[in-house]
Amino acid sequence: MSDSIKYILAVDDEPSMLRLLEISLRQAGYQPLTARDGREALEVIQAQKVDCVVTDLHMPRMDGLQLLKEIRKTDTELPVIIVTAQGEIKSAIEAMKSGASDYILRPFDLEELELAIKRALSFSRLVVENKFLREEKLVNTGLIGNSPVMQQLTASIRQVAPEKATVLLAGETGTGKEVVARAIHAASPRNNALFVAVNCAAIPHEMLESELFGHEKGAFTGAVKERIGKFELADGGTLFLDEVTEMPMQLQAKLLRALQENVIERLGGNRPISVDIRVVAATNRNPLAAIKDGKLREDLYYRLNVFRIDLPALRVRKSDIEALAEYFLAKRRVAISDQAIQLLMQYDWPGNVRELENVLERAAIISGNQMIQPEHLPAEMLNHSVALSATNLDTDGLTPTKHADDAPVVNVLSLPSSVEALERQLIVKALAFTHGNKSKAAKVLEISERSLWYKLSQYGIS
Structure with missing residues (x-):
């Protein structure tokens, strides 16, 4: 999981409890946000990023259950933890049916609260990953063939897969660059995390930066809510950048910085987000010719070309x-x-x-x-x-x-x-x-x- 700071919104009408939650969340390594009732909480959510909500059930103006229902009208993935009293189990069950992530009973200790938040954040990430997997077209990662060039290709995959080194795949269109990238991921220690593929040639240039790095709410017209980019989604796994030479030169500079520092910033944001990913890039162009033609930054090429694999055309196998x-x-x-x-x-x-x-x-x-x-x-x-x-x-x-x-x-x-x-x-x-x-x-x-x-x-x- 990315080690970027998580913003936790605590909602309670009792000032002393709200202050206690604020101190506890900060000590646990979170960035606390506070609201005194449901309406104020909705204003906070509208105004900025929130990773999880911890809300009391009984509050004036808008209670915790109504707050949950309002949140679910626009966001089905934001974790919401309900805090309720011992004698209100039925209300807690109703909240779970309405989409609450979890509930804890008063009085609770701070370790119990921290555990509930960690569980909710982990589940939220799983929801995002599963949604991505459902949308992702499944492609077989097997390599078919036993010709000498395929034996050499398989040996190269076995050699580089355990490493974190960036890989550059070069080959004609249709030679199976994504299949090889998936095979590298499958044979790597990262195979339990996501393999995320991005076709740089298929996404309009003006949308590619948001697709890769994500964006904050209000970053541009139509950005009504924050969006996680493919870099964050691939955290802990492998990011496959297909047809990387089709990426705009300005964006190539941002990609180079991300690869060198393992840190990204969302479009419209200024918070550094650390990521741990393995990048496999691919091109159907001759990389050196692409540099000469002004399609590929030379410094980016050397950063991607740590381990190069040339894929054989079918006519030679x-x-x-x-x-x-x-x-x-x-x-x-x-x-x-x-x-x-x-x-x-x-x-x-x-x-x-x-x-x-x-x-x-x-x-x-x-x-x-x-x-x-x-x-x-x-x-x-x-x-x-x-x-x-x-x-x-x-x-x-x-x-x-x-x-x-x-x-x-x-x-x-x-x-x-x-x-x-x-x-x-x-x-x-x-x-x-x-x-x-x-x-x-x-x-x-x-x-x-x-x-x-x-x-x-x-x-x-x-």
Whole structure:
């Protein structure tokens, strides 16, 4: 938990009791605030930050129960502890039903009060964390594949995970930078705390500072209440900053200070808040090129680049494609044929693992969740396979014919049957795409309409 000072509001109409609570809270390390009844307490809550309320039940103008109900109209998370007399258990139970965090009975000792406050603050943080976890999309932290580059990546994760060192992940879009960041967190001593991810490119620049560092009430138009930022939320855990080079330069300076001093300030505030987090940053740019282009501060780069991991593109670890395909399709309980796997292995995957996952999801839908065959894959993959097969064939596999100009051409009938099957599938897909319009289909296939008619006859396509 963050060691920033907690503000506790004590509400009681008896001056002596209020003074005793004030002294006790200060001795316990809290910043005390006081109010003499419910209405005054609401004014305090409206005016400034309050982390917990300790209120008497019976007071003039507005009692503790009504104060609780008013607080819950606008804030469901602020801890409220009810103080009541021994003979008023029913009132305490009613208060708990109305959303009180806890209650203590008069007369109470100060240790009992301090324990109740600690319990309420801890529960409040759990509520915030659980809310975040419900909203956070769960992503599998496993790394799929056993290629040499993946073995090297796994070794790097094991090496850095136990440390607190900042990690910089560099790799193309879709290579799984967040998956690696989560794997680092899962293997670290911080795995019982939160993993908090922020995509710096997806959040408008004017909102990113508040998202990271939080804001105080009234910090800007629309800031009707204070908000905890991702730095505070990740306290004790890991903060993942994706696409960090997309962060505005001015904000990069504030990030650098936070990393160097382990202290942040909320937007609109001037209270230093200590945080204990491990930062993992990621970029799909070349960091040095980003510095040259004015997208990344050089001093921030050196602060982030304590331990760098370069993520391999899928095209350099194609031996992992079959394992990845089986992993993604297991969710749907769908199998994939060897022929389809071969097509996946021949493709270069500019979108990397993310593209592979999307292609397989689409193929599963097209196949009706039956075994995925080559014809269920995108046309560009079939086209790429035909072109690749034709390029890789040696002259022994070709039957050249002569035209009037003696230029040798490849007779389609002499190509291997697997290539013929792929070409037939391409033609069928093109006709389906153009709703049977052969002229348009020929343009899609980049052949003449006459050649298309010939192939339709050759393959028996009606």
